[in-house]
Amino acid sequence: MSSPQPNHQGIGVQVRGLRKSFNRHEVLKGVDFEVKPGEIFVLMGPSGSGKSVLLKHVIGLEQPDEGEILLEGKPIQSSNVLDEYRLAMVFQSGALLNSLTVGENVGLYLTEHRLKPPEEIDRIVADTLEVLGLKGTEEKMPSELSGGMKKRVAIARALVIEPQLILYDEPTSELDPLSSVVIAEEIVKLNERIRVTSLVVSHDRDLAFGVAHRIAVINDGTILAIGTPEEIKRCQNPLVRDFLNASFRRADLHSA
Amino acid sequence: MFQNVGEMVILLWRSLLAMPRCWRQREKIFDQFFEIGNASLLMVCILSFFIGGVIALQTGPVLVERGLANAVGGVVGISICKELAPVMMSILIAGRIGSAMAAEIGSMRVYQEIDALRTMNISPIHYLVVPRLVAIAVALPLLVIFAILVGWLGGAFVCSANSRIDISFAAFFTTLRDIVQIKDVVNGVFKSFVFAWVIGVVSCHQGLITIGGPRGIGRSVTKAVVNSIVLIVILDYILTRILLR
Numbered sequence: 001m002s003s004p005q006p007n008h009q010g011i012g013v014q015v016r017g018l019r020k021s022f023n024r025h026e027v028l029k030g031v032d033f034e035v036k037p038g039e040i041f042v043l044m045g046p047s048g049s050g051k052s053v054l055l056k057h058v059i060g061l062e063q064p065d066e067g068e069i070l071l072e073g074k075p076i077q078s079s080n081v082l083d084e085y086r087l088a089m090v091f092q093s094g095a096l097l098n099s100l101t102v103g104e105n106v107g108l109y110l111t112e113h114r115l116k117p118p119e120e121i122d123r124i125v126a127d128t129l130e131v132l133g134l135k136g137t138e139e140k141m142p143s144e145l146s147g148g149m150k151k152r153v154a155i156a157r158a159l160v161i162e163p164q165l166i167l168y169d170e171p172t173s174e175l176d177p178l179s180s181v182v183i184a185e186e187i188v189k190l191n192e193r194i195r196v197t198s199l200v201v202s203h204d205r206d207l208a209f210g211v212a213h214r215i216a217v218i219n220d221g222t223i224l225a226i227g228t229p230e231e232i233k234r235c236q237n238p239l240v241r242d243f244l245n246a247s248f249r250r251a252d253l254h255s256a
Numbered sequence: 257m258f259q260n261v262g263e264m265v266i267l268l269w270r271s272l273l274a275m276p277r278c279w280r281q282r283e284k285i286f287d288q289f290f291e292i293g294n295a296s297l298l299m300v301c302i303l304s305f306f307i308g309g310v311i312a313l314q315t316g317p318v319l320v321e322r323g324l325a326n327a328v329g330g331v332v333g334i335s336i337c338k339e340l341a342p343v344m345m346s347i348l349i350a351g352r353i354g355s356a357m358a359a360e361i362g363s364m365r366v367y368q369e370i371d372a373l374r375t376m377n378i379s380p381i382h383y384l385v386v387p388r389l390v391a392i393a394v395a396l397p398l399l400v401i402f403a404i405l406v407g408w409l410g411g412a413f414v415c416s417a418n419s420r421i422d423i424s425f426a427a428f429f430t431t432l433r434d435i436v437q438i439k440d441v442v443n444g445v446f447k448s449f450v451f452a453w454v455i456g457v458v459s460c461h462q463g464l465i466t467i468g469g470p471r472g473i474g475r476s477v478t479k480a481v482v483n484s485i486v487l488i489v490i491l492d493y494i495l496t497r498i499l500l501r
Contacts, residue, residue, distance in 0.1 A: 056371075059375050060374075061371055061374060061375070082377070083377065087375065088375065088376075089371075089372070089375040091368050091371070091372060093367060093368055095367065095368040095369050095371060095372035096369075096372075097364070097369050097372070097373075098367070098369070099360075108376060108378070109376045109377075109378070112376070112378045112383065113377070113378075114280075157372075157376075161376065
């Protein structure tokens with residue numbers, strides 16, 4: 001995949017020396033990386049390696065024990081930085097509000113902040129859902145949707161914010177291969193259309209190598225390698241190689 | 257425990273700060289108000305009618321035997337409006353509505369819906385807590401006024417139907433009017449207003465700090481109801497001491 005064109009939409013993210021512990025268990029052990037404006041950056045690693053915790057720090061849902069996160073060079077801990085930039089997150093579960101319809105979920109940001117009149121919100125919601133192949137689902141409840149549709153509604157809800165930084169937490173987990181491809185296509189299309197900076201957390205190797213401009217591999221709270229997909233494929237770090245080459249072979253099982 | 261108390265005080269303070277903008281959430285307030293009234297009205301009616309009846313049954317014969325028949329209406333009336341209606345209705349609402357608040361907010365917390373609100377810069381206090389607090393603070397005192405009236409009716413019915421008491425409806429309400437003052441009713445309604453805030457804050461707080469999936473939600477619901485009832489009984493004593501002065 002070619003490197004991103006200069007843009008005016010996405011914002012840059014810098015993570016410096018991030019450390020976080022829960023109940024004396026250190027989950028992040030000094031994480032450093034930078035995401036360039038308009039880039040799709042995939043943070044890849046096994047389950048429990050600290051990826052989702054890291055993502056929550058970037059959007060301000062968790063406070064670091066040490067280190068800092070900068071948006072366009074400004075620390076997010078300082079006041080108003082999170083208000084200054086438009087950030088959105090697509091949760092692993094979708095995190096749709098189950099008491100609201102799909103349309104109300106997608107238009108929630110605009111409705112609650114009273115940014116547009118109701119008729120315009122309805123139009124924006126309908127347009128956004130159509131872009132994501134969900135035309136006519138406005139009145140459905142989240143419980144009526146499949147896993148893939150929920151993820152796309154969550155993306156629609158994020159899109160309505162017109163984000164400058166969008167965070168995806170395991171966007172293809174629990175999805176069948178076809179739905180995973182649809183989600184991956186949406187991530188790339190969004191990046192190409194509105195030049196949003198995308199930070200994707202995943203352990204899905206196909207997704208990572210398919211959409212990323214750059215990839216970081218994290219394990220046990222530490223970044224092992226950062227580079228373009230080609231550089232990561234050539235990386236000689238044994239842990240990275242194990243993660244990239246892990247596959248189930250029946251013969252191995254029997255020989256063991 | 258002290259951490260919980262501190263968090264509840266902070267939650268109450270933040271909710272009060274958000275109150276001036278609560279009109280923006282008027283649809284949600286109305287929904288919650290309807291939920292509280294609709295879910296509880298019949299139960300309030302049955303409970304208060306029988307409480308009034310039991311108080312009349314317990315006190316009526318004793319007072320009549322001692323020649324104090326003209327005090328029965330007053331004793332029943334004052335017991336219901338100052339104590340039984342506010343406390344019993346608050347306990348009922350803590351069980352029915354407080355548990356629902358804790359469960360709903362708790363499940364939103366567990367399933368990351370509250371995190372999703374935060375990422376959209378929507379305050380959970382403004383969006384979830386304030387509408388519930390306003391609705392319960394209005395609905396519970398209204399339910400208590402209704403409970404007082406029905407409780408008095410229950411007392412009057414038992415007094416007229418029971419041969420050992422044998423006081424007519426008119427006589428019951430005449431003696432009630434002589435002894436019960438508007439101030440007594442206001443005291444009871446004021447107590448219920450305070451209890452409404454206790455139920456709302458305790459239940460919303462328990463919902464917001466829920467962790468650990470369905471079991472965590474169950475634990476939060478239990479804590480919300482038990483803590484609300486304990487606080488209601490303690491505050492009832494304190495308020496009674498203050499209001500008796």
